[in-house]
Amino acid sequence: MRTAVGAKSSRRSPNGNRPPHGTRGAIGRAANDTGAAAAIGIFDSGVGGLTVMHCMMDALPREHLIYLGDTARYPYGTKSAETVRRYSIENAEFLVDKGIKMLVVACNTSAAAALDVLSERLDIPVVGVIEPGASAAVERTRNRKVGVIATEGTIASGAYTRALKQLDPELEIYTRACPLFVPLAEEGWVDNEVTRNTAALYLTSLKRSGIDTLVLGCTHYPLLAGVIGEVMGNKVRLVDSARTTADSVTATLAQHGLLRRSGIGSVSFFVTDVPDRFTKVGARFMGQRVESAVRIER
Numbered sequence: 001m002r003t004a005v006g007a008k009s010s011r012r013s014p015n016g017n018r019p020p021h022g023t024r025g026a027i028g029r030a031a032n033d034t035g036a037a038a039a040i041g042i043f044d045s046g047v048g049g050l051t052v053m054h055c056m057m058d059a060l061p062r063e064h065l066i067y068l069g070d071t072a073r074y075p076y077g078t079k080s081a082e083t084v085r086r087y088s089i090e091n092a093e094f095l096v097d098k099g100i101k102m103l104v105v106a107c108n109t110s111a112a113a114a115l116d117v118l119s120e121r122l123d124i125p126v127v128g129v130i131e132p133g134a135s136a137a138v139e140r141t142r143n144r145k146v147g148v149i150a151t152e153g154t155i156a157s158g159a160y161t162r163a164l165k166q167l168d169p170e171l172e173i174y175t176r177a178c179p180l181f182v183p184l185a186e187e188g189w190v191d192n193e194v195t196r197n198t199a200a201l202y203l204t205s206l207k208r209s210g211i212d213t214l215v216l217g218c219t220h221y222p223l224l225a226g227v228i229g230e231v232m233g234n235k236v237r238l239v240d241s242a243r244t245t246a247d248s249v250t251a252t253l254a255q256h257g258l259l260r261r262s263g264i265g266s267v268s269f270f271v272t273d274v275p276d277r278f279t280k281v282g283a284r285f286m287g288q289r290v291e292s293a294v295r296i297e298r
Contacts, residue, residue: 036260039064039268040249041095042104043088046074047186047278048219049106050285052129055246056104057267060253062260065267066098072272072298076109077151077179077218084153088114092122094270094296100124101258104249108217108241109151112159125252132248133215133241134163138171140237141213145172147206147236149228150217152177160217174209178202178221185220186281195227203231215239223284269293 040060042053046069053067068091070076076084088110092103103118103126105111111128119126137146148160155177164171180198189195206214214236216222222240229238253259271278275293282290 035101036258038099038101039066040102040104040253041066041068041092041098041100042106043068043070043091043095043110044107044219045069045076045087045109046071047281047285048182050282050290051219051222051240051242052104052106052245053267054286054288055243056249057265059246059250060260061265062263063253063265064260065265066095066100066270067268068095068270068272068296069278069293070272071278075151075182076107077153077182079109079153081113081153081157084109084113085117088118089121090298092118096122096124102127102249102253104245105129106219106242106245108159108219109153109157112154112157125256125258127245127249127252129219129241129245130159130163130217132244133217133239134160134167136239136241136244137164137213137215138167140239141171143210143212144168144170145174145209145211145213147174147176147209147211147214148217149176149178149181149202149206149214149221151182152179154217160215172209172211174206174211176202176206178218181224182218182220185223185284188284190223191226195224196230199224199227199231203228207232207236211236213237213239216241219285270296272296272298 040063042049053065070087070091073087102124105115105128108129111130115128146164155175161173164173184195214232216238219242222242225238271293275295278293279290
């Protein structure tokens, strides 16, 4: 059974739990003693990345996981790429200060805007949610027509289109921003008339395009998979980027010799705003109760 921890004991930055600000220069490097025993850091703009964390807990029960939800500055999907990049770097700095062995960018918008710069500045493996989802879609499609639904920021970035085209230049790709899916998921409205009507409004044209594979390009969207599947029909395969990311994390840890081979894993949650809403809504994304979260100052 995994241990739940409010905040693990670890080194603190000169500002305590407050991450440094600014985007110039290299992010603080991971601690020198990082290795298989160290934790994996995960960040998201809020609660959506908990779907990724939940899948990682199932796939990697021995690993220590530290989650940061930037709830004070949520949502990222409607912000500029420059702003999202700055926020993402600050989130990474906080987690790196904890001595993590790997960073998981569990926010699609952050992965689209900042994955490259984070990979360049860190000397630990960095895994995002876009490439694993794109790879799974290419493997599953039969008619080479793939759809992607995500936030406005992720769609506008073109990150999924680039990732898919890099894997198969002949793909036909259809994208659609579905911003209302995020508040519906957080309210727990996953199977009612409002959600079904919203899904039909967003997805009917995608269904007419003839796609046979649809990437759920936002970590909130797996909660609405039932309604999305109803609208798209049983001939369209849904790709859950949370699950494919957990698979990618496992493979990357093995590749770098960083898998924790024994012991019981633990989880720690940090947020940038009052934790009450995070712990309440988080249960919908985790499939279990989020006992507590520690607020950090910005």
